[in-house]
Amino acid sequence: MDSVYLRKGYVHMASMKDVAKLAGVSVSTVSRVISNSIPVDEKTREKVERAIEAVNFKPNLLAQGLRSKSGNIIGLIVPEILHESFIYFIKYIERYVSEIGFNLIIGNTSNKPKLESEIIDNMIRRNVDGIIFSRVSDKSKVMRIIEKTDIPVVIIDRALGQEDIPTVVLDNYDAGRLCAEHLVALGHEKFACITGPRDIFLSRDRLRGFVDVLKKNGLGLPESNIFEGDFKFETGKKGMQYFLETGAEFTAIWGQNDLMAIGAMNELVRRGRRIPDDISVVGMDNINAAEMLVPSLTTITQPFEEMARISVDMILKERNGETIPEKRVVLSPGILIRETTSRARIAT
Secondary structure: OOEEEEEOOEEEEEOHHHHHHHHOOOHHHHHHHHHOOOOOOHHHHHHHHHHHHHHOOOOOHHHHHHHHOOOOEEEEEEOOOOOHHHHHHHHHHHHHHHHOOOEEEEEEOOOOHHHHHHHHHHHHHOOOOEEEEOOOOOOOOHHHHHOOOOOOEEEEOOOOOOOOOOEEEEOHHHHHHHHHHHHHHOOOOOEEEEEOOOOOHHHHHHHHHHHHHHHHOOOOOOHHHEEEOOOOHHHHHHHHHHHHHOOOOOOEEEEOOHHHHHHHHHHHHHOOOOOOOOOEEEEEOOOHHHHHOOOOOEEEEOOHHHHHHHHHHHHHHHHOOOOOOOOEEEEOOEEEOOOOOOOOOOOO
16 A cells, blocks of 8 residues: 545555545456556546546555566666766666656676676566666677567677677777778878777777778788777776887877777877877777867767667567567767877878
8 A cells, every 4th residue: 555645534545445446446457557558448447547546546666567577677787887988878878768757777797797697687587678788798698598588678889790689889890980081081101009809899890990991091000009908098008008118100099999098198198209299099989088188089979879769769669569660770970080180290
Protein backbone atom coordinates (compact mmCIF):
# COMPACT_ATOMS: atom_id res chain seq x y z
CA MET A 1 0.00 0.00 0.00
CA ASP A 2 1.46 3.27 -1.12
CA SER A 3 -0.81 6.32 -1.21
CA VAL A 4 -2.48 8.24 1.60
CA TYR A 5 -6.09 9.50 1.63
CA LEU A 6 -8.72 10.43 4.25
CA ARG A 7 -11.45 7.91 4.94
CA LYS A 8 -13.98 8.07 7.82
CA GLY A 9 -11.83 10.57 9.64
CA TYR A 10 -8.50 8.75 9.60
CA VAL A 11 -5.49 8.45 7.32
CA HIS A 12 -5.43 5.36 5.12
CA MET A 13 -2.85 4.11 2.65
CA ALA A 14 -4.62 3.50 -0.65
CA SER A 15 -4.08 0.12 -2.29
CA MET A 16 -5.11 -1.56 -5.52
CA LYS A 17 -7.90 -3.25 -3.55
CA ASP A 18 -9.33 0.18 -2.76
CA VAL A 19 -9.16 1.14 -6.42
CA ALA A 20 -10.75 -2.15 -7.50
CA LYS A 21 -13.59 -1.81 -4.98
CA LEU A 22 -14.39 1.75 -6.01
CA ALA A 23 -14.22 0.93 -9.74
CA GLY A 24 -16.19 -2.31 -9.34
CA VAL A 25 -13.52 -4.45 -10.99
CA SER A 26 -11.01 -7.07 -9.93
CA VAL A 27 -7.54 -6.28 -8.55
CA SER A 28 -5.98 -7.99 -11.58
CA THR A 29 -7.86 -5.60 -13.87
CA VAL A 30 -6.45 -2.63 -11.94
CA SER A 31 -2.98 -4.16 -12.29
CA ARG A 32 -3.43 -4.54 -16.06
CA VAL A 33 -4.50 -0.90 -16.41
CA ILE A 34 -1.52 0.32 -14.39
CA SER A 35 1.09 -1.86 -16.11
CA ASN A 36 -0.56 -1.55 -19.53
CA SER A 37 0.58 -5.13 -20.06
CA ILE A 38 -2.73 -6.54 -21.39
CA PRO A 39 -5.37 -4.56 -23.33
CA VAL A 40 -8.37 -3.40 -21.27
CA ASP A 41 -11.56 -2.03 -22.83
CA GLU A 42 -11.84 1.74 -22.80
CA LYS A 43 -14.84 2.00 -20.45
CA THR A 44 -13.18 -0.21 -17.84
CA ARG A 45 -9.93 1.72 -18.16
CA GLU A 46 -11.76 5.01 -17.58
CA LYS A 47 -13.49 3.65 -14.45
CA VAL A 48 -10.16 2.44 -13.05
CA GLU A 49 -8.38 5.71 -13.83
CA ARG A 50 -11.19 7.73 -12.13
CA ALA A 51 -10.92 5.49 -9.09
CA ILE A 52 -7.13 5.87 -8.97
CA GLU A 53 -7.55 9.64 -9.01
CA ALA A 54 -10.32 9.56 -6.38
CA VAL A 55 -8.27 7.64 -3.83
CA ASN A 56 -4.97 9.27 -4.91
CA PHE A 57 -3.37 5.87 -5.45
CA LYS A 58 0.33 5.92 -6.35
CA PRO A 59 1.63 2.60 -7.73
CA ASN A 60 4.77 1.15 -6.18
CA LEU A 61 7.00 1.39 -9.24
CA LEU A 62 9.62 -1.00 -7.89
CA ALA A 63 7.09 -3.72 -7.10
CA GLN A 64 5.34 -3.09 -10.40
CA GLY A 65 8.64 -3.53 -12.21
CA LEU A 66 9.37 -6.81 -10.44
CA ARG A 67 5.94 -8.22 -11.28
CA SER A 68 5.97 -7.18 -14.94
CA LYS A 69 9.70 -7.80 -15.36
CA SER A 70 9.97 -4.20 -16.47
CA GLY A 71 11.07 -1.31 -14.30
CA ASN A 72 11.65 1.25 -17.05
CA ILE A 73 15.41 0.80 -16.61
CA ILE A 74 18.09 0.90 -19.28
CA GLY A 75 21.60 -0.31 -18.53
CA LEU A 76 24.72 1.37 -19.91
CA ILE A 77 28.03 -0.50 -19.75
CA VAL A 78 31.31 1.28 -20.49
CA PRO A 79 34.97 0.20 -20.33
CA GLU A 80 36.11 3.16 -18.18
CA ILE A 81 33.57 5.33 -16.37
CA LEU A 82 35.99 8.21 -15.70
CA HIS A 83 37.35 8.40 -19.23
CA GLU A 84 36.33 11.67 -20.88
CA SER A 85 34.77 10.18 -24.02
CA PHE A 86 32.60 7.80 -21.98
CA ILE A 87 31.61 10.65 -19.67
CA TYR A 88 30.03 12.26 -22.74
CA PHE A 89 28.16 9.07 -23.61
CA ILE A 90 26.92 8.76 -20.02
CA LYS A 91 25.82 12.41 -19.97
CA TYR A 92 23.82 12.28 -23.21
CA ILE A 93 22.39 8.78 -22.80
CA GLU A 94 21.16 9.69 -19.31
CA ARG A 95 19.52 12.81 -20.76
CA TYR A 96 17.60 10.90 -23.44
CA VAL A 97 16.71 8.02 -21.12
CA SER A 98 15.30 10.54 -18.62
CA GLU A 99 13.28 12.30 -21.33
CA ILE A 100 11.38 9.09 -22.08
CA GLY A 101 10.64 8.48 -18.39
CA PHE A 102 13.23 5.73 -17.87
CA ASN A 103 16.07 5.39 -15.39
CA LEU A 104 19.70 4.62 -16.21
CA ILE A 105 22.00 2.26 -14.37
CA ILE A 106 25.69 2.28 -15.26
CA GLY A 107 28.17 -0.56 -15.22
CA ASN A 108 31.92 0.11 -15.30
CA THR A 109 33.93 -2.85 -16.63
CA SER A 110 37.32 -1.22 -15.92
CA ASN A 111 38.51 -2.78 -19.20
CA LYS A 112 38.28 -6.26 -17.64
CA PRO A 113 36.61 -8.94 -19.81
CA LYS A 114 35.54 -11.09 -16.82
CA LEU A 115 33.92 -8.12 -15.08
CA GLU A 116 32.26 -7.13 -18.34
CA SER A 117 30.58 -10.55 -18.58
CA GLU A 118 29.49 -10.43 -14.94
CA ILE A 119 27.95 -6.96 -15.28
CA ILE A 120 25.99 -7.83 -18.42
CA ASP A 121 24.80 -11.09 -16.87
CA ASN A 122 23.70 -9.18 -13.76
CA MET A 123 21.74 -6.63 -15.80
CA ILE A 124 19.99 -9.42 -17.69
CA ARG A 125 19.05 -11.08 -14.38
CA ARG A 126 17.63 -7.74 -13.19
CA ASN A 127 15.30 -7.72 -16.20
CA VAL A 128 16.37 -4.30 -17.46
CA ASP A 129 14.44 -3.00 -20.46
CA GLY A 130 17.54 -2.66 -22.61
CA ILE A 131 21.33 -2.62 -22.55
CA ILE A 132 23.67 -0.20 -24.35
CA PHE A 133 27.28 -1.26 -24.12
CA SER A 134 30.76 -0.55 -25.41
CA ARG A 135 32.93 -3.68 -25.34
CA VAL A 136 36.32 -3.95 -23.66
CA SER A 137 38.04 -5.25 -26.80
CA ASP A 138 37.54 -7.43 -29.85
CA LYS A 139 38.30 -10.43 -27.62
CA SER A 140 35.19 -9.78 -25.53
CA LYS A 141 33.05 -12.89 -24.99
CA VAL A 142 29.87 -11.03 -24.01
CA MET A 143 28.10 -11.82 -27.27
CA ARG A 144 27.71 -15.40 -26.03
CA ILE A 145 25.64 -14.06 -23.14
CA ILE A 146 23.69 -11.53 -25.19
CA GLU A 147 22.68 -14.06 -27.83
CA LYS A 148 20.80 -16.03 -25.16
CA THR A 149 18.55 -13.15 -24.08
CA ASP A 150 15.60 -11.38 -25.66
CA ILE A 151 16.41 -8.09 -23.90
CA PRO A 152 17.09 -5.33 -26.47
CA VAL A 153 20.83 -4.67 -26.81
CA VAL A 154 22.68 -1.93 -28.72
CA ILE A 155 26.45 -1.68 -29.16
CA ILE A 156 27.86 1.85 -29.12
CA ASP A 157 31.34 3.09 -30.04
CA ARG A 158 33.49 -0.04 -29.67
CA ALA A 159 32.06 -2.45 -32.20
CA LEU A 160 33.51 -4.93 -34.66
CA GLY A 161 33.47 -4.37 -38.41
CA GLN A 162 30.13 -6.13 -38.58
CA GLU A 163 27.71 -6.93 -35.77
CA ASP A 164 24.52 -9.02 -35.78
CA ILE A 165 22.81 -6.66 -33.33
CA PRO A 166 21.95 -2.95 -33.58
CA THR A 167 25.10 -0.84 -33.55
CA VAL A 168 25.92 2.87 -33.43
CA VAL A 169 29.49 3.77 -34.32
CA LEU A 170 31.71 6.50 -35.67
CA ASP A 171 33.32 6.16 -39.10
CA ASN A 172 36.76 5.69 -37.58
CA TYR A 173 38.41 5.09 -40.94
CA ASP A 174 37.18 8.52 -41.95
CA ALA A 175 38.61 9.98 -38.73
CA GLY A 176 42.07 8.79 -39.75
CA ARG A 177 41.52 10.09 -43.26
CA LEU A 178 40.53 13.56 -42.05
CA CYS A 179 43.58 13.81 -39.81
CA ALA A 180 46.04 12.71 -42.49
CA GLU A 181 44.52 14.95 -45.18
CA HIS A 182 44.82 17.98 -42.88
CA LEU A 183 48.48 17.29 -42.12
CA VAL A 184 49.40 16.47 -45.72
CA ALA A 185 47.74 19.71 -46.86
CA LEU A 186 50.02 21.57 -44.47
CA GLY A 187 53.05 20.08 -46.23
CA HIS A 188 54.04 17.47 -43.66
CA GLU A 189 55.85 14.41 -44.99
CA LYS A 190 57.03 12.59 -41.87
CA PHE A 191 54.54 11.39 -39.28
CA ALA A 192 54.12 9.55 -35.99
CA CYS A 193 51.00 8.07 -34.43
CA ILE A 194 50.03 7.02 -30.91
CA THR A 195 47.20 4.55 -31.36
CA GLY A 196 44.64 3.14 -28.98
CA PRO A 197 44.90 -0.56 -28.06
CA ARG A 198 45.27 -2.42 -31.32
CA ASP A 199 43.02 -5.26 -30.16
CA ILE A 200 40.15 -2.77 -30.50
CA PHE A 201 38.72 -2.53 -34.02
CA LEU A 202 38.27 1.25 -33.96
CA SER A 203 41.99 1.79 -33.21
CA ARG A 204 42.98 -0.29 -36.22
CA ASP A 205 40.37 1.39 -38.40
CA ARG A 206 41.61 4.87 -37.47
CA LEU A 207 45.17 3.86 -38.26
CA ARG A 208 44.13 2.31 -41.56
CA GLY A 209 42.40 5.51 -42.70
CA PHE A 210 45.44 7.56 -41.69
CA VAL A 211 47.95 5.31 -43.50
CA ASP A 212 45.83 4.97 -46.66
CA VAL A 213 45.82 8.75 -47.20
CA LEU A 214 49.59 8.88 -46.71
CA LYS A 215 50.08 6.11 -49.27
CA LYS A 216 47.89 7.92 -51.80
CA ASN A 217 50.22 10.89 -51.45
CA GLY A 218 53.39 8.85 -51.86
CA LEU A 219 54.12 9.01 -48.13
CA GLY A 220 54.36 6.41 -45.41
CA LEU A 221 54.26 5.65 -41.70
CA PRO A 222 57.06 3.32 -40.56
CA GLU A 223 56.11 0.79 -37.88
CA SER A 224 58.81 2.37 -35.71
CA ASN A 225 56.78 5.60 -35.80
CA ILE A 226 53.70 3.88 -34.34
CA PHE A 227 53.28 3.54 -30.58
CA GLU A 228 50.44 1.52 -29.07
CA GLY A 229 48.75 3.39 -26.24
CA ASP A 230 45.65 2.85 -24.12
CA PHE A 231 43.76 6.13 -24.59
CA LYS A 232 45.28 7.58 -21.39
CA PHE A 233 47.42 10.67 -20.78
CA GLU A 234 50.35 8.61 -19.49
CA THR A 235 50.75 6.60 -22.69
CA GLY A 236 50.76 9.83 -24.69
CA LYS A 237 53.81 10.88 -22.68
CA LYS A 238 55.41 7.44 -23.00
CA GLY A 239 54.80 7.38 -26.74
CA MET A 240 56.50 10.73 -27.22
CA GLN A 241 59.39 9.66 -24.98
CA TYR A 242 59.81 6.56 -27.15
CA PHE A 243 59.84 8.54 -30.41
CA LEU A 244 62.31 11.14 -29.17
CA GLU A 245 64.63 8.63 -27.56
CA THR A 246 64.71 6.33 -30.59
CA GLY A 247 65.41 9.24 -32.96
CA ALA A 248 62.18 8.86 -34.93
CA GLU A 249 61.81 11.51 -37.62
CA PHE A 250 58.47 13.32 -37.79
CA THR A 251 57.05 16.82 -37.99
CA ALA A 252 53.47 15.86 -37.14
CA ILE A 253 51.87 13.40 -34.75
CA TRP A 254 48.35 12.08 -34.29
CA GLY A 255 47.23 10.89 -30.87
CA GLN A 256 44.13 8.78 -31.48
CA ASN A 257 42.40 10.56 -28.63
CA ASP A 258 42.86 13.95 -26.98
CA LEU A 259 44.30 12.60 -23.72
CA MET A 260 47.17 10.86 -25.50
CA ALA A 261 47.74 13.91 -27.71
CA ILE A 262 47.90 16.10 -24.59
CA GLY A 263 50.34 13.66 -23.01
CA ALA A 264 52.53 13.91 -26.11
CA MET A 265 52.35 17.71 -25.99
CA ASN A 266 53.35 17.67 -22.34
CA GLU A 267 56.50 15.71 -23.11
CA LEU A 268 57.37 17.85 -26.13
CA VAL A 269 57.18 21.05 -24.06
CA ARG A 270 59.27 19.52 -21.28
CA ARG A 271 61.95 18.75 -23.84
CA GLY A 272 61.98 22.23 -25.28
CA ARG A 273 60.09 21.48 -28.49
CA ARG A 274 57.74 24.14 -29.83
CA ILE A 275 54.16 23.36 -30.83
CA PRO A 276 53.34 23.72 -33.68
CA ASP A 277 56.59 25.31 -34.95
CA ASP A 278 58.62 22.14 -34.44
CA ILE A 279 55.89 19.50 -34.21
CA SER A 280 52.22 19.69 -35.20
CA VAL A 281 49.84 17.71 -32.97
CA VAL A 282 46.31 16.41 -33.61
CA GLY A 283 44.04 14.70 -31.09
CA MET A 284 40.56 13.21 -31.24
CA ASP A 285 37.28 13.58 -29.27
CA ASN A 286 37.27 17.35 -28.57
CA ILE A 287 37.20 17.01 -24.79
CA ASN A 288 36.96 20.23 -22.75
CA ALA A 289 40.71 20.32 -22.04
CA ALA A 290 41.49 20.47 -25.78
CA GLU A 291 40.25 24.06 -25.98
CA MET A 292 41.72 25.06 -22.60
CA LEU A 293 45.29 24.25 -23.61
CA VAL A 294 47.76 26.83 -24.84
CA PRO A 295 48.14 26.28 -27.72
CA SER A 296 44.63 24.86 -28.12
CA LEU A 297 44.47 21.38 -29.63
CA THR A 298 43.43 20.62 -33.20
CA THR A 299 41.18 17.58 -32.92
CA ILE A 300 38.92 15.14 -34.73
CA THR A 301 35.38 15.48 -33.38
CA GLN A 302 32.81 12.81 -32.57
CA PRO A 303 29.01 13.33 -32.52
CA PHE A 304 28.60 11.92 -28.99
CA GLU A 305 25.12 13.36 -28.50
CA GLU A 306 23.82 12.01 -31.80
CA MET A 307 25.26 8.56 -31.08
CA ALA A 308 23.57 8.58 -27.67
CA ARG A 309 20.20 9.66 -29.06
CA ILE A 310 20.20 6.99 -31.77
CA SER A 311 21.22 4.22 -29.37
CA VAL A 312 18.36 5.04 -26.96
CA ASP A 313 15.91 5.26 -29.87
CA MET A 314 17.03 1.81 -31.06
CA ILE A 315 16.42 0.35 -27.60
CA LEU A 316 12.90 1.81 -27.54
CA LYS A 317 12.07 0.50 -31.00
CA GLU A 318 13.32 -2.98 -30.12
CA ARG A 319 11.42 -2.93 -26.83
CA ASN A 320 8.20 -1.95 -28.61
CA GLY A 321 8.66 -4.55 -31.34
CA GLU A 322 9.19 -1.94 -34.04
CA THR A 323 11.45 -2.35 -37.05
CA ILE A 324 14.80 -0.58 -36.87
CA PRO A 325 15.39 1.09 -40.27
CA GLU A 326 19.17 0.68 -40.11
CA LYS A 327 20.72 -1.98 -37.93
CA ARG A 328 24.19 -0.45 -38.22
CA VAL A 329 24.37 3.34 -38.02
CA VAL A 330 27.73 4.89 -38.92
CA LEU A 331 28.16 8.60 -38.19
CA SER A 332 30.75 10.92 -39.68
CA PRO A 333 33.52 12.66 -37.71
CA GLY A 334 34.60 16.27 -38.19
CA ILE A 335 37.81 18.20 -37.70
CA LEU A 336 38.25 21.24 -35.51
CA ILE A 337 41.39 23.13 -36.48
CA ARG A 338 42.94 25.08 -33.63
CA GLU A 339 46.49 26.12 -32.78
CA THR A 340 48.57 22.94 -32.58
CA THR A 341 48.90 22.41 -36.34
CA SER A 342 50.70 24.61 -38.86
CA ARG A 343 52.72 24.44 -42.08
CA ALA A 344 55.57 21.94 -41.91
CA ARG A 345 58.91 23.48 -41.04
CA ILE A 346 61.30 23.86 -43.96
CA ALA A 347 64.60 22.03 -43.55
CA THR A 348 67.64 24.27 -43.90
